[in-house]
Amino acid sequence: MTIATHEFIAGLPKAELHLHIEGTLSLSMKRKLAERNKLQLSELSFTPLKVPPGSTGQKLDILQYKMFLDLYMQGLKVLHTVEDFYDLAYAYYEECKRNNIIYAEISFDPQPHTDRGIPFAAVIEGLQAARVEAAKTLGVESRLIMCINRDMTLESALQTLSAAKPYRDHITGLGLDSVEDGHPPIKFKQLYDLARAQDYELTAHCDVDMVNAAEHVRQCIEVLGVRRIDHGINVLDDPTLIDTAIERGILFTACPTWRDGDPQPRRVDRIKKMRDLGLKVSLNTDDPGYFASGYMNAMLPRVVECGALTQDDLVAYMRNAFDGAWLPEDERQEFIQRLTDYAKEATSQSM
Ligand SMILES: [Zn+2]
Numbered sequence: 001m002t003i004a005t006h007e008f009i010a011g012l013p014k015a016e017l018h019l020h021i022e023g024t025l026s027l028s029m030k031r032k033l034a035e036r037n038k039l040q041l042s043e044l045s046f047t048p049l050k051v052p053p054g055s056t057g058q059k060l061d062i063l064q065y066k067m068f069l070d071l072y073m074q075g076l077k078v079l080h081t082v083e084d085f086y087d088l089a090y091a092y093y094e095e096c097k098r099n100n101i102i103y104a105e106i107s108f109d110p111q112p113h114t115d116r117g118i119p120f121a122a123v124i125e126g127l128q129a130a131r132v133e134a135a136k137t138l139g140v141e142s143r144l145i146m147c148i149n150r151d152m153t154l155e156s157a158l159q160t161l162s163a164a165k166p167y168r169d170h171i172t173g174l175g176l177d178s179v180e181d182g183h184p185p186i187k188f189k190q191l192y193d194l195a196r197a198q199d200y201e202l203t204a205h206c207d208v209d210m211v212n213a214a215e216h217v218r219q220c221i222e223v224l225g226v227r228r229i230d231h232g233i234n235v236l237d238d239p240t241l242i243d244t245a246i247e248r249g250i251l252f253t254a255c256p257t258w259r260d261g262d263p264q265p266r267r268v269d270r271i272k273k274m275r276d277l278g279l280k281v282s283l284n285t286d287d288p289g290y291f292a293s294g295y296m297n298a299m300l301p302r303v304v305e306c307g308a309l310t311q312d313d314l315v316a317y318m319r320n321a322f323d324g325a326w327l328p329e330d331e332r333q334e335f336i337q338r339l340t341d342y343a344k345e346a347t348s349q350s351m
Contacts, residue, residue: 002350004311009300011346012314013338015103015321016096016284016296018230018253020147020177021127022076022109023287024092033078033087049290051261062181064259065207069179072290076112085126093134093142095288099296103325103335104142106131107175110160111149120163128170143172143326145203148191151179157191161198168198172326175230176204181211185219192224201326203228203253208267214238221250228253228324233270235279246278251324255286256303257293265293268307275316282321311350315343 004012049071051064079085089106096104106127113123127144134140146164148157164171174195176188185204192202204226206216213234218241220226232252235241245252252274256265274281285291285299293299303309322335 002311002347004300004304004309004314006301008311008346009304009314010297011100011342012318013335013342014099014101014296014318015105015282015325015335016101017105017228017251017282017321017325018107018255018284018286019092019104020072020107020109020287021089021092022079022112023072024095024289025075025078025088026091026289029088029091029289030075030078033080033084036084037078037080039078049259049292051259053261066179068259068287068290072287073112075290076109077116079113080118080122082122082126082129085123086130087126089127089130090134093130093138093140095295096134096140096142097138101296102140102338103322103327104140105145105173105325106142107145107147107177109147109149109177110163111152111156114160114163120160120167124164124167124170128167131170141331144170145173145175145201146171147175147177147205148188149178150176150183150185150188150205154187154190157188158194161191161194171200173201173203175202176224177230180205180207180216184212185216186223189223192226196225201228202226203230205230206232206234208233210234214241217241217245221245221248227251231255233267233274233281236270236273236277242277242279249280251320252279252281253284253321253324254281255284256306257286257288257291257299258302259290260292262292265299265303265306268303272307272309275313280320280324281317282324283317284321311343311346315339 110120110123114120131142204220206229208231214237217232217235220229228251230253235245254271256268258265288295318339
């Protein structure tokens with residue numbers, strides 16, 4: 001039972017399935033794009049995300065949650081052209097290379113862009129070009145997930161699905177994110193039925209400790225028919241739901257992130273409990289441009305420390321990610337082989 005070291009973590013072949021590309025906007029990238037697009041810097045927020053002293057980080061603070069989403073929506077206003085979206089995505093792929101993330105499924109939010117007059121084409125063409133280039137130049141494979149903002153109308157969501165039609169080949173999955181309070185999954189049943197008919201893979205956020213959190217997880221599984229849930233750790237609140245999720249092989253893409261001011265990584269105990277109960281759960285960085293936890297190789301050592309995770313534990317979390325990834329079976333097996341070989345090699349060295 002070897003505790004995972006920094007060196008083991010750095011070399012571990014990783015998959016990341018819960019990552020918002022707009023959430024990778026660093027302050028320096030924001031400045032670069034704001035200058036390129038000749039935007040008034042004073043109108044944009046460059047405040048880093050900070051929680052007030054005394055936060056335990058273990059319970060949801062609704063005000064903090066809304067402040068984060070405001071900051072996120074402000075930040076993405078620096079993105080205008082194909083080149084901007086390309087640069088943003090390519091910078092993440094470079095992080096993938098540095099963090100040994102060999103496979104990523106990347107979420108993007110089209111509506112906050114199209115709503116301010118940016119063509120859908122600029123968003124998707126920039127992301128797709130970066131995706132192709134990263135596979136060729138950096139050896140990082142990826143897929144794209146189009147996330148619908150749940151606090152916007154169903155009509156807007158349906159329009160976005162239509163706008164994506166010419167780019168269907170570039171987009172693998174459909175997701176649901178943003179302000180959950182008052183916007184239950186059931187609101188988007190029609191959207192998910194349509195997306196399923198168009199062969200999109202399906203996921204949805206169930207943010208942590210929302211009102212009716214477990215009910216939202218249930219709706220995602222039973223009404224929207226997703227195979228994956230982003231966060232969703234309140235599945236723990238309902239024993240029958242735990243059984244349903246295990247039975248259907250739902251993967252929960254959890255994020256043990258923390259903000260500046262949080263005393264430790266959040267949610268680690270509950271993530272461990274999920275795995276102990278037989279639920280499938282993976283580890284992800286969510287919005288590394290905003291969270292102090294940063295990218296994988298910065299986040300995982302503190303998560304390991306907080307949860308006393310062994311090498312085998314980390315391999316199991318990564319295995320869950322590869323198992324739940326939206327990959328053709330032969331590609332999945334290749335990635336899993338790389339992970340298994342690495343784990344074997346590490347075990348033989350530590351003996
Ligand atoms: Zn997320």
